[in-house]
Amino acid sequence: MRAYLSVFRLRRRLETQYRGAALGGIICQVFFGLILIALYRALYAGKPQALPFPHVATYVWLQQAFFRMLLASDADLMDKIRTGGIACDLCRPVNLYGFYYARILAQKLMGSLLRGVPMLVFAALLPEGWGIAPPASLPALLLSLAALALGLGCVSALENITMAFTMRTLDFRGMQAMLNLLMMVLSGNILPLTLFPDSWQPVITALPYAQLLDAPIRLYTGEYALSRAGGILLIQAAWTAALILLGLAMWHKNQRRMIIQGG
């Protein structure tokens, strides 16, 4: 019995060591609550029936197929930061931001292709209303692929920013949980952004998270007319550039104050 009590006590004490994580958890959960309420408010206020259902099904399938693009953090990379393995990479004549950006990009690309393609084939075989609808037109398909590529660049930049936060706090869970939640909601993964009230649309579609999958999907379904495609791609490119610059600045600053702990 003593062994169980003792391990209970030790683990309890360990938990109090992570005060930062606890605070992060509190903020995260409060935030989660607020976001979910906002989500349901949006659903109630919007007029979901106005949208043809096959569009919604298509939206959902494309979101699921490219899920790995959104929520796939490189566990190796996180470990490197936590355990100090990053020291080895610091001894390389490369820009760490670029080095890690390339890693993240490759993982997200291959991860989502490997899962996405078979899933889309499966979804295409389902009956209408359950499955994925064909693209609005050939140009719409091509433009949505271009938008998807930009979305990939954008999400990799976002993840590299999460990484930069991790280097500050060493414990990635709090910050990551919060950023991931933001991403899931604002990218339309939990509830398609198309179902949000019209008054919300100008704001949520302008945010960086809408550039990841929402923009490519709306081009695919034809909800964004071809005439608007140029503007959409421009917004995506602008966000990608801005986020890369922000990430670069954060990494640069981190590197100056970095300490690799332990021997």
Next chain:
Amino acid sequence: MSYIHVQGLNKRFIVRRKREKGSLLREKQVIPALRDVSFDIEEGELVGYIGPNGAGKSTTVKILSGILTPDSGEAAVGGRVPWKDRKEYVKHIGVVFGQRMQLWWDVPVQDSYDLLRDIYRIPEDAYRQRLNELTEALDLGPLLRTPLRLLSLGQRMRAELCGSLLHRPRLLFLDEPTIGLDAVSKLALRDFLRWENRENRTTILLTTHDMEDIAALCPRVMVLGHGQKLYDGGLSALLSRFDRTRTVTVRYDGEPDLSVLPAGLGISREGELVRLSYEPETLPTPDLLGLLQKAGAIREMTVQPQNIDRLIADMYREMDL
């Protein structure tokens, strides 16, 4: 100026710790990791860097490999300041951390090397040539197509060493490279380091707790304690300062008369063997030999220096580390 020049290096760390068990408050503590450390190393030297855990060895290595910026002091390696223009500087150094993996875990070793080739922009010819050379010297041939995770610790360390030397660094930092290795792997690793140092005139700074490594490899050794440099010179000169006692083991023909020996020699018997320890400074070895012969007919005898680890432990204790 020497190849590595370090002058008055200082680094402090701030550690937060609990005031007492169960307390929710934490206090800041400033730990001086390096205090006014200075040294010079010439190109092609093989220098051992020793000291107890927490002495500041790793801090020095981190500063010299450009990862950490010191609070004050100067350092230059080949005329470059490590923490300025890190990207340019690290092209010329190689680092092996005995407890950290640099190669990719799940891919064949060769693929990691190919990545390193691209990182350091090594021309294909030079890369092939160097890889062949290292593969042979480290006996890595059959392992190149094997994923790192399937290699034994000794094989992995050899693979890591090869990876750190592909770009022909002028300076190699080794942080406890033999940690956890078996005897055969250790010997092979030492042979290789000697070879690399001799053939390519690579300067090597070796951090280790394994005194055999130092004895086998390093003509020069620096001792660090509490962030300060305590000794810089030859290993034997260092040891002779602390190495006062010898152990002698004698096997006699028949029963010896040990009463002729002076008191205070710490005599012990182990069957036929008589073991005693003495200090050559107070009792010169030839004198002791004469006394031992008086005690009986010697059949066999060995004189041994003190165990090197014990010596170092004594040294650390005497230096109050």
